[in-house]
Amino acid sequence: xxxxxxxxxxxxxxxxxxxxxxxxxxxxxxxxxxxxxxxxxxxxxxxxxxxxxxxxxxxxxxxxxxxxxxxxxxxxxxxxxxxxxxxxxxxxxxxxxxxxxxxxxxxxxxxxxxxxxxxxxxxxxxxxxxxxxxxxxxxxxxxxxxxxxxxxxxxxxxxxxxxxxxxxxxxxxxxxxxxxxxxxxxxxxxxxxxxxxxxxxxxxxxxxxxxxxxxxxxxxxxxxxxxxxxxxxxxxxxxxxxxxxxxxxxxxxxxxxxxxxxxxxxxxxxxxxxxxxxxxxxxxxxxxxxxxxxxxxxx
Amino acid sequence: xxxxxxxxxxxxxxxxxxxxxxxxxxxxxxxxxxxxxxxxxxxxxxxxxxxxxxxxxxxxxxxxxxxxxxxxxxxxxxxxxxxxxxxxxxxxxxxxxxxxxxxxxxxxxxxxxxxxxxxxxxxxxxxxxxxxxxxxxxxxxxxxxxxxxxxxxxxxxxxxxxxxxxxxxxxxxxxxxxxxxxxxxxxxxxxxxxxxxxxxxxxxxxxxxxxxxxxxxxxxxxxxxxxxxxxxxxxxxxxxxxxxxxxxxxxxxxxxxxxxxxxxxxxxxxxxx
Ligand SMILES: Nc1ncnc2c1ncn2[C@@H]1O[C@H](COP(=O)(O)OP(=O)(O)O)[C@@H](O)[C@H]1O
Ligand SMILES: [Mg+2]
Numbered sequence: 380x381x382x383x384x385x386x387x388x389x390x391x392x393x394x395x396x397x398x399x400x401x402x403x404x405x406x407x408x409x410x411x412x413x414x415x416x417x418x419x420x421x422x423x424x425x426x427x428x429x430x431x432x433x434x435x436x437x438x439x440x441x442x443x444x445x446x447x448x449x450x451x452x453x454x455x456x457x458x459x460x461x462x463x464x465x466x467x468x469x470x471x472x473x474x475x476x477x478x479x480x481x482x483x484x485x486x487x488x489x490x491x492x493x494x495x496x497x498x499x500x501x502x503x504x505x506x507x508x509x510x511x512x513x514x515x516x517x518x519x520x521x522x523x524x525x526x527x528x529x530x531x532x533x534x535x536x537x538x539x540x541x542x543x544x545x546x547x548x549x550x551x552x553x554x555x556x557x558x559x560x561x562x563x564x565x566x567x568x569x570x571x572x573x574x575x576x577x578x579x580x581x582x583x584x585x586x587x588x589x590x591x592x593x594x595x596x597x598x599x600x601x602x603x604x605x606x607x608x609x610x611x612x613x614x615x616x617x618x619x620x621x622x623x624x625x626x627x628x629x630x631x632x633x634x635x636x637x638x639x640x641x642x643x644x645x646x647x648x649x650x651x652x653x654x655x656x657x658x659x660x661x662x663x664x665x666x667x668x669x670x671x672x673x674x675x676x677x678x
Numbered sequence: 679x680x681x682x683x684x685x686x687x688x689x690x691x692x693x694x695x696x697x698x699x700x701x702x703x704x705x706x707x708x709x710x711x712x713x714x715x716x717x718x719x720x721x722x723x724x725x726x727x728x729x730x731x732x733x734x735x736x737x738x739x740x741x742x743x744x745x746x747x748x749x750x751x752x753x754x755x756x757x758x759x760x761x762x763x764x765x766x767x768x769x770x771x772x773x774x775x776x777x778x779x780x781x782x783x784x785x786x787x788x789x790x791x792x793x794x795x796x797x798x799x800x801x802x803x804x805x806x807x808x809x810x811x812x813x814x815x816x817x818x819x820x821x822x823x824x825x826x827x828x829x830x831x832x833x834x835x836x837x838x839x840x841x842x843x844x845x846x847x848x849x850x851x852x853x854x855x856x857x858x859x860x861x862x863x864x865x866x867x868x869x870x871x872x873x874x875x876x877x878x879x880x881x882x883x884x885x886x887x888x889x890x891x892x893x894x895x896x897x898x899x900x901x902x903x904x905x906x907x908x909x910x911x912x913x914x915x916x917x918x919x920x921x922x923x924x925x926x927x928x929x930x931x932x933x934x935x936x937x938x939x940x941x942x943x944x945x946x947x948x949x950x951x
Contacts, residue, residue: 430770432951450772458770464763468695469688480684481771505695521767 381444383408383529383560384429389438391424391584398424399584401438406560408528411551413571414564415669416581422564423461425581426531429562430458443528454482457527461534463518467507471498471517474506478521492520497546511538519547523554530554532563536570548574568665580672588672592665599671601663603641605634607648608657616654620647681773685781690788693751699789702747706797709739714801729805729815733822736798737902740826741895744790745833745862749854751786752837755779756946757850766951775946783834783939790830794823822902828931832894833858835938842945862895869896887922894938897930 384406391399399421406412414422427433428440431448445451465474471493476486493502496516501509506517515538522530530551536544548570555561555576565571571578572592580588580595588595607624608631609617617632618624624632636644641660648655663671693699713735759765768778802819805812837854844850869889876882890896904924 427766427951430766432766432769434950450774453770453772456770458767460763460766462763463767466688466692466762466764468692473688473691477684477688478771481681481773483680483772486684518767 382406382441383443384562385439385441386425386429387439389425389428389435389440391421391428391433391435397584399428399435402581402584402586403438404579404586404589406529406562408558408560409555410577411555411561411563411575412577412579413575414562414579414581415568415571415673416564417673420581420673421584422581423533424584426458426533426562426564429529429531430456455528457522457524457530459518459522459530459532459535461537463514465506465514465517468505470503470505471509471513471520472502474517475520475524479524482525484525488524492523493517495523495550496520497543512540512543515539516543519550523550526557527559530559530561530563532561534564534566536565544570568669572665580669582673592668595668595672596663597638599663599668600638601667601671602635602637603663604661605636605641605644605648606659606661607632607634607655608659610654610656613654617651620651682777682781682784685773685778686784686788689782689785693785693789698751699792702751702789702793703796705747706743706793707800708797709743710736710797710801711804713739714804727812727814728809729802729812730818731815732801732805732812733815733818734903736801736822737899740794740822740829741899742862744794744826744830745895746858747793748786748790748830748833749837749858751789752782752834753841753850753854754847755782755838756841756949757844757847758841760845760949760951761847765949769951776943779838779939779942779946782838783831786834787827787831790834791823791827794826794830798823798826818902818905821905825898825901825931828935829894829898831935832931832938835935835940835942838942839938839945842942842949845949861893865893866896883921887926891922891926891930894931894934897927897934901927901931 382405384404386402386404389399389402390397402421402425404412414425416422424433428435429442429447431442431446431452440447442449442452443455469477472489475489475492479486479488479492490499490502493499493516496519498513498516498520501513506514509517515535519535522532536547539547551561551563551574563575577589577591578595579586588598590598606627607617607621614630618626621632621634624634627633634644645658645660648658690699714732716735756765759768769775798819802812802816805815836857837850840853840857841847841850844853869886872886872889873882890900900922901924904922904927
């Protein structure tokens, strides 16, 4: 099966800045890929190249089997720009009706789309009076027009409150299940964690890591943190058993261990029996993994 | 075609909300009525109907007003989209840049058509009410309307080109006003200076006709005046214009809109969002 989006050895320079260097990426239908990276890592640049908005220097990009920006590609790709903006004098409904017409669809579908993103109540008001979150919803509504094969979403959840974010990812799940490939960038790592199939980390224009969260976790081999709550009166005994442990302020003991040593350590703790009141195992967070990879190549 | 019409509808709506439709129409109507009132006073007997006289003065008005309105409506067309940040998204849609320009042009032409049609119509009505004989001037009124729309299209296209070249609305506005001053005001002053200094020499007979035809505003004036055979009465540059055959000025006002739109397209294609 061919990929919906195929990028290989893509390089793009802006005068002195190398925005993207030798980036390769494939996105199959129905998959959701999250693009992570600091500001200026090259996420938006990559998306604009995929959409054919800006040219690139070397490498190749194929979108639904066509050149980026070609009429064939544009007919099958939907985009949500970073900080989506629209004409302030138009109402949300008029704006969506226009976009529907441009995609050769029936403008009457506009209300239904606005309902899907929870904006039906403001559909007849001018966009000039919308909040950032409402504009973002107009942007989302227009990406739902006509079953695109590829969705490119640049920081789609910025400006949305947590509940709307969940609704938004539910919407994406539905689209992905129907076969749409989704490329999105985000700053909110926890939401990406649960709701995407793969993560790609860009740093200084280079692709520094790619894979499922579990795979990246293994690759990074970051230490696991174990928190032990001693039973009453057993603090000293436990501190003695684990001399490397650090006391946390709340009377617990904090141990850091490599992935490979995790199970032996746990059985050692279990052997202490009633001396231990409680135990927490904290895997490295996505933030830790993210910093690990995006720092490695240096910035 | 649907995409062009959808773009036109959207632009028309925006222009309407921004009061451009009202401003353009009111301005044309006001000036036209003032001219009609002035023309209605002491016509004397100069052998032409009252409406033809009104058309002649409307022509002089349109030479200034139509390009100005067109440039004011168009300078924002591309630069505004760039500044608002709406251009990148629009360009990812299956619509070509040419179709976008054509849609905007259609909407703006409709507004200009409405404004001139209504303004001239009012003036004509006033003339006809005062004198039934004025009906004889209707063909020249009709000619004035459609040639005004073509003149407007030329300056709309040029405005889009400036807008795409400038990429910022503030500098696009400056360029538009500058262009209006040069093409509509200074150009004629320079030609007048030429006539005076040359005193009927070879420059006046050979260079002047070409200079007049290559300026869309002058071509518009000559076309309407010579078609109405009122050139001689217009004096000044009009005298030299009498030597220019009607088909030449007609060709100029027909070719200019296409040239301006091509220019706009070429400039818009160079814009990277
Ligand atoms: N139009 C441009 N001209 C010059 N440099 C640019 C332009 N767009 C982006 N860059 C540079 O390219 C790099 C990547 O930017 P961008 O893709 O916007 O990053 P991100 O979206 O990951 O925050 C940055 O260093 C930025 O300054
Ligand atoms: Mg960005």
